[in-house]
Amino acid sequence: MAIFEVWDIVKVPFPYTDRPVRQRRPALVVAAGEIEVAHGLLWLVMITSAENRGWPDDVGVSDLDGAGLPAPSIVRPAKIATVDTRDAQRLGTLSIVDREAVASGLRRIISVALDGSGST
16 A cells, blocks of 8 residues: 655655755655556656756745745756665655646656656
8 A cells, every 4th residue: 555645745855866865854755656656666756855956947935834845956867866765754745836837847857767858
């Protein structure tokens, strides 16, 4: 039985591509269900401080209380990770109004990857 759902915000040891450390930070669940039940994994995208330099497709978190976040934050769909479900702690959930913007960013990024063109 799955513990987490898509749109949950969790705290996990998020891996970095540019350094060999993991830091516990918030992330957004973008795939759970079957992958969680079958493999004990979650697919996540990074949540970072709104103070950081923006990237294309970043989405501001509009309801910090519902998300369980202490400071203004953004979802960064371009930073995807897979983590073990046992390492995740639920903080909250992404508001309905923010979900379509995140889904749109993910669709764009994934369609470019699947297309193989590498261009946007």
